[in-house]
Every structure is written in C-alpha cells, then in structure tokens.
Amino acid sequence: MTDTTTANTTPPLKRALIFLLSHRAAGLFLFILLLLGIVSVVNPAFLEVQNLKDIAVQAAPVCIISCGLMLVLVSGEIDISVGSMMGLLAACMGAMVSESRGHLPPGTAIVLTLGIGVVIGLLNGWLVAYAGVPSIIVTLGMLTALRGVTEIVMGGSWITDLPDGIRFLGTGAFMGVPISLWTALGVILISLWLIHRTAIGRRIYAIGSNPHAAYLAGLPIRPLKLFVFAWTGLLTGVATLVSVPQLSVVDSGIGVGLELLVVTCVVVGGTAVSGGLGNLSGVLCGVILMTMISTVLIFMKLGENATYWSRAIQGLFILGAIIADHWISRQRKS
Amino acid sequence: MKQRILNMIWQPETFLIVLLGILFAAMGRLDASFLQWEVQRALSSHVWELAIIAIPMTLIILTAGIDLSVGSVMGLSAITTGMLFQKGLPLPLACSASLLVGIFCGFLNGWFITRMKVHPLIITLATMAAYRGMAEGISHAKPVSGFPDSFTWLGQGDWFGLPVAAWVFAVMVGLVLWMMHGRAFGVGIYAIGHNETATRFSGLRVDRYLVALYTFSGFASALAAVLFVARRNTAKADAGMGMELGVITAVVIGGVSIFGGRGTLIGACLGVLLIHETREFVSWHWNRDELNLLALGILLILSVVFQKLLRHKQGSAL
C-alpha cells in the first residue's frame, strides 16, 4: 500500500470529495453556491439585494466572534461562554447609556464595554492557562455565571431607551454599507494579518499543533492562551456593539445559544477541535452557510414549521464536520 | 487502625457533610421555616430529575469523560412521550418509546466516542445540539398537555410519604451503589478513569464499559423526562434546558474529579443536595434567582481549581 498505488486506485469521485473536505473553504463555497441555486429556483426573491443584505447583517456579529473563537480552537482550547458574554455586555452597554440609568456618553460606554469584554476574556484565559482548569469547565461555568450577572445588572426590567449615538452603531451606514459589515471586514483584515503576518499568529498554531514541541521550543504557551481568550472577549464586545443597537429593546436573553452557532461555524469551517488546524476562509464560508440556513428554510416555502429545524441542522452540521474530519484522517493514514 | 479511621475521615465527602451541617445551621437561624419537612418535601419536587441524571454522569466523569447532551436527550424524550400520547398511544407505550429514544441517543454517543475516538466533549456538544434540534423540529416547539391523573401522579404524587420520583432515584442509587461498591464493575470504572491505556492492556473491555455508561446516561435522561412531563403535565421540547450544567456542577462539587478516577456516588449525591438546598434557600429567603446562576458558575470553576490543587499535592507521589 504505497502512495503511488493508492493515488492510482482511488476513484476520482472519492479523491474529489477528499479534496473538497480538506480544502474546506472550497467545498463550502461550492455548497453555498449549490444552495443558492436551489433556493433561487424555488423562490427568486431570495437573491434580492435587501434580503442578501439582511443575511449579511445577521452574519456580521457571528463572523466577528468566529474570528476570535477560531484562534481559541486552533490553540487547542474551547470557549462556550461567548453567548453569555454578549448578553452581559449588551446589558452593561444598555445600562450605561440608557437615559434612565447610567446616562453615560456613548463614547465612554463603547470603551467600557470593550474593556469589560477584555477583562472577562482575560479571566477565562487566566483560569485556563495559569490555574490549569480545563477550558470546557471554565467556559461552562462562565456561561452560567455571566448569565446570572446579566440578570442582576438588568435588575428585572428591560432597557428600551438607547440614545441615538449608540443606535447609530447598529442601524447606521457608511457609503450605503451598514457599520456592522464594515466592522466585520475590519476584523477579518486584522485577523488575516494576525494569523499570517505576526509571530503570535504562527505560534498559536504551533501550540495547538504540537504542545510538547511548543514547550521544547520554549514558546510562551500560557501568555499566548491568555491572549486568545482576551482577544475573543474583545471581539465579542465589538460584535455586541454593532449588533445589539439594532434592537429597540435590550433584554436579558440576548446571546442565548450564540456559542453553539459560533462553534458550529468554526468547526464546519474546517477548524480542528484538537488544535493546530483552521483557516479564515473556511470559517467565513462556515459563517455564511450557517446564517443563511434559517433564511433559506423560510424562503424554500417548506412551511411555517421549517425554521424549527434550525438547531437540528446546526447539530447535524457539527456532527457532519466531525465525521468528515475523522474520515479524512483515516484516508490520509492509508 | 487509627490511620485507617483517619483515612476514612479525611475524605472530600466528610467536608461536604460538615459544610452541609454548617449550611443547615445558618439557614435555620436565618429562616427556620425553611427547614420544615413539608417545605423541604415540596421544594424537592423538581430536584429528583437532576439527581437521577447525576447518577450516570458521576460514572462518566469518573472515567474522565463528560456528557453534555443529557438536557437535550431529556427534551427529545419528553416530546416523544407527548406526541405519541397525542396520537392516541397508551401512555405506558409512549413512555417506553421515550425510554428507548433515550437509550438510543446515549448509545449513539457511546458509539461515536469509542468508534471514532473523538473526545466525549466534542461529540456530546454536537449531539447536544442535534438532539435538542430534533426535539424542536419534530414538535415545532409546541407543548402537549392534558395528561391523565394516573400519569401525573408519577411526577406529583407521593408514595409512602415521599415523591414517587424520590423512590425512583433511591432505587437507582441503590442499584448503582451495589454495582459499583466492591464489584469488578466499580474497580473497572476507577481504573479507566486513572489510566485507560493500562486498563485496556490488562484485558478489560473498556469500550464496552464506556458504551454502557453513555447508554445509561441516555436512559436516565429519558427517565427524568418522563417524570418531568408527569410533574408539569406538559411535554415540551425545551425540557431539561440547562440541565447539563446543573448536573455536572453538582457532581463536581460532590468531590468527583473532572480528571477522572476520584470521587464517589455518595459524594455526588451530597453535591446535588448542596446545590439544591442553596438554590432553594436563596429563592425562599431572598427571592432572587439571578444569584443562583452566578453562584453555580463560580462554584463549578472553584471546585475544579480546588481539585487541581489537591492533585498537585498528591501529584508528587505519582
């Protein structure tokens, strides 16, 4: 069973499948095109600019957080607290600027919100990297604890009086493109730079790829892990700022279930849960695909009950991604 | 002999008992009415479901695994009961079907973990979404109610002074204690948690153990679902939402090490009791639920930090 013989005997279909799955962005891109094709045949209204814009705006905050979460997974850890983080940051932001509560100037609120996000991220990172608590436990505990703090901050009532300065972040546009999309673009560019052009980026991949080798090479494993969690916290803050102000009401249920969506996007996008593997283009395709799905379900005229299957589809996608990764590594071994 | 007694006393379970004692004393002073038997019994109506799921979760965590899908299996089983009942199926059959659903879901978890060698964390994270999603999709998130009294008695009624669910729990605990304590099965579980490789190389069928445990977890979740539906007289897809956190926290606080190999079922039960009493008291006396969530999350993290410190102290010998 040498390499040459398998290359000759693997059926072309199988080889194509292996290629598409290994180069996740390519495979997902084709799949998205396929899906677009099907939906637009069933319901051409899907391709209208306004609809696509809505999908993009919906995808923006998910995209922003995914850029951070991808690095967490690449470094070999996991973070399921981002949803609760967003809930808390939304509550804090709302409480700070609300005319009936904090009444702080929007600029201050923005800085403070981002700051709180970073602090929570640092706390997560410290517990994982320095206290040695498994990241699943830390972020599971955070997921609950932060939800509790959110309730406390909200004090039982919703926030409805957001000033225009803040609302602009969510509803405003620049050159016809919503702020959230510009922000997402900015985050993507920064992430590209971080991953490909900085020592930090390369080292994060190294840690996840071979922790023992990383130790032998003297890489600063703990500070790097601290960084990825803090970075994710910051990005969650950014995502909160550009998405929550779109709503007219800030309630304590914001962000529930978000962590699952983000993890799905990142894992479906080709990021290995074991670390060391993952690229931004795959994650982007994952984000587009997963946020498209609920809208697709509506437009496919499958009936009013179709949207109830969103979470099931998410779960099946993660399972699919896991099975695909497993299958590829077995193919690789032979 | 003295050493042996000292060894027996110096266990996490003892600390838990002492902690509980202090807690009860403090609660008594703050609000004596809380400790009345009637009050306790009424407040306990919902904790049995968590307690039942905590039993297999303890075993799973002892093997250094985890099951995040328990709440979702509960939801899927709940709607199975509800929808089959709605279709006219006699309840015993509907409940059996939902137990089978739970068994199947758990078995699937175990199969993925042992066959595909994926970490239990990832698989159960995925099935957590998939199973809940299926529950929502199949039921369109519509609740089913109107169950007959003969059924709701299971969740709301008493039997010899205790809730039926309490008896179910007691029987399960007894059975599992019997299976674990001083039996090959129990030794095997601890061995797997300490060192899966060496246990495998000693001839134990580790894969069978693991599949059995996850299947058991699915069964317990389904059982909890049936009791839940009976208690609330409603079958909804969001049954058990957030259950996994409560169960894992209770088990970990009960002294079961997340790293595997350490802890007891009794400790886990004490952990359940601790969490339950704290939660209920905070609601009873201060009427603030939000503190519960915060406390739960912090408690989980702190217990594991504590476990890590303990491991470090003993680690020099290992």
Added chain:
Amino acid sequence: MDIRPGEVHALCGENGAGKSTLIKILSGVILPNEGTVQWDETPLPLGRVHSVEAHGILAVHQEPVVFPHLNAMDNLFVGRESAALRGAWLDKSTMRTKAREILANLGEELPLTQPVGDMSLAQRQMVSIGRALLHQCRILILDEPTASLSARESESLFEKVHTLKQQGVGILYVSHRLEEIFRLADRVTVLRDGAWVTTADIASLNQETLIQHMVGRDIPSKQRSDVPSEDSEHRPPVLEIKNLSREGVFENISFGIQPGEILGMSGLVGAGRSEIARAIFGIDPFDAGEIIYLGSPLSKGFTIQDTIQAGMAMVPEDRQQQGLVLPLSVETNLLLPSLSEFQGPLGLKPKPMRATGQSLIEKLGIKTETPAHPAHSLSGGNQQKIVIGKWVHRHPKLFILDEPTRGVDVGAKHEVHRLVRELAAQGSAVLLISSELPEILSLSDRILVLCEGTIRGEIKGNEATQEQLLKLALPEETRRSA
C-alpha cells in the same frame, strides 16, 4: 567529557548506555542529579530548553520535533521569528528565501506550503535539522540523524556537518552507524551501563576495538539454569509468525516459539521489536502475514481482549503508563485482569482476593508495606514485579516481556530473571525483548537479532556472544565493512 569548537565528537554506546539521557540534560529537557556542565568555564544553567538554546546549544532529536500542521517555513521560524520580522510584519519573502537556502544546503528541495505532518519521516528530519541550523549554534547535538535518511540525504548532511566544523561549531554526533563515525568524527566517547568508559581520538581505534569498548564487560559465566530445557522438538509451537509485515516498521518476520522456550529478541532501539510484540498482542496493526497461535491463525481484527482470553500476556515497555494503574492498590493491580474470577453475587469476595494477592506478593517477592498501598509508592523493581505478577496468576501460554528490567535495581533484576525462568519451566512460551545483552544471553534459549525491521540472525542461546549480537544489530553498511 568535553567538546571542543570545530570538532565532531561522537557518542557511542548500546541501548540503555545513557546517551539519550545525557543529550536530554545537555539540551535542557531534564536536570541532572549531580555534576555540572561548563560553558567557556562558567557553569551552564540547565533545565530550561530555551535558556540552553540561548547559549547556542541546539539539539536535533531522533524523533523529529515538528509542528505537523504548519508548513516547512513556519516550522523553521516559529519561536525565532526575529530573523524575519520587519516591524509588525513577518517578512514572508525573507522567510521563504532563508528557508529555501537552509533546506537547499541540506540537499533538500521541500515544498514550502505543505504541512510538515504530511511529509515523510526523512523530510521531517530535514525540517528539524534546518530549524536547529537557523539559530546561530555553537554546539549542535545530532541524535541518530541519518537513521531515516537516504544515502543522498545523508551525504548532504555530512557536507553540512563539515561546513559547520569549519565554522567552529562543535558537534556531538550520536550514531550506531560506526562507518559514519569513523568518517566524520575526530574523537569518540563511549558510554556503557550509564558510565563513561573512554574518550579517544578516532584514529586510535578501529571498529573491533570500538565495539569491545561498547560491550566489554565481564561476561558472567553463563548463568543459565541447570534445568535442561525440555526436548520440545516434538511439541507443537505455541506461536508461529509467518511473513509478518508492517510498512515502514518491520518486514517479513517469521519465527516460532515452543512451549517452555525463551526466545530473546535483540536489536537496537527502533529495530521494530516492540512493534512486532504489540502486533502479536493486538495493540498495533500489521499489513501482511499470519499469526498462528496454538495451531490456529488469529482472526482478522483481533483485539487485546481476544489475545488475553486466549492465554497471552504482555508486560509492556512503559510500565508506568501502560502496565500499571498507579493510584490503585498493589492488590487491585495484581488482580485487575482476573477480577471476574472473584465476582460473587454480593460483590468481590475479599477473602479469596486477599489470599491470592498475598500469595502473589510472596511468590514474586514484592516489597510493599501492605497490599492496600497504592502502586506508585513502590520502587521501580517492585512495580515491575506487579506488572509481571498480574499475569502469572493466569498461567499464560505466551508471555511477552518488553524490557522487563529497565529501570530496575540489581537485586530485583535477579528476581525477575528467576521469575522468567520459572515461567518457562512451567510451560509458558516466553518472548523476551531486551536491550541488555547479558540479560538476553543468560535467559534465552534462542536469540533473534533484528535490525531496521528485519531478522538478521538467529543464534542458539548458549552459542551467542555479546559482540556477535551487537554486530548483527548494527545497520548494514557497518556490518559489511566490519
């Protein structure tokens, strides 16, 4: 010993001589218990890899330490990016040029965008070496660098070694390929049984004398048991291996073991002995060949549980990670494979368990305060006895022992040897893998010598000598010229 600038200093010794440990100390992975390492006459701070590297000591290990998901370029530069940093940007073109330069110097044209994990072992080795060369090193430690290189790749490596020599870099070269040593080295240090034997100019030695130094110990008068091994020619073999192969690991392995026979497997680390044993036991897979156990071939996809049920037993190489569950008690560890025997309706019967445990402890001479003490509280030798003991109870028909006396003190070693002979005397077939030549010589009825995955020789136990075994174990080119 000392290393001079610009010299190639070879380090020789058989398995277990202490070479790897010495290298781990020098490269900062572990700390020594005693002694100092001096660098330019000042003590060198040990124990931290990158502080040792900062001084300019770099090691290239046998198992290439690479990041499988990263490409060759990243592997070279990660952790040492300053060479290519322009402000906040990693200058990719500089990285690319430098990477190509280094790899080309090593005679290798590697694709720079492929994940290193997809590359062959030899290529990964190149990357590992390239990484060491990127840094300005003053001492380069090469641990078996040519073990998986082709002739052409090895030649390039030798040229690079020569270049570095000229630049004043001191090179510590560990290898079993005596031909390379005689070609490259200026001096050679020989270690044996953890002790320094000699340091000499290479010119003053030849292969015979070098082997002598590596091996030359007082060969004990054959401590072979006086119990004549039974005339087992007419008994059917317990195990018969036919053409067992696993690509890249071992090839065409065929042998048989009779009941009551001790078959020794000798050879260097990496020869494939443990992998063959693990394949027989069911842990590792194999590509081709047949394993015939007790007359019938093992079915496809057999597992450890199957082989254990059928009467095989294995004492693995790594007793702490694979042989014992350290936190559990001595008694539990001893009875772990046999728990079902003691299962009663009310639980495990404590009395029979205690009795069996106690008798095993006595029979094996396990020194423990009580049977309830955890296994990790015992010494290495006693721990090893537990690993052996847990199988003794089941009277296995085939007993595989992989380095049974590694890390075991002299007294316990004798006891383990006694146990092994007893096992054979009671009728078990014993497959003994050992890197200790005296041990294998004193215990084995027959000895197979493996080298690079194939059987190079089979010698009767009472006819073999240490030199013979080592010669057969050394790689091909060396043997031909010896």
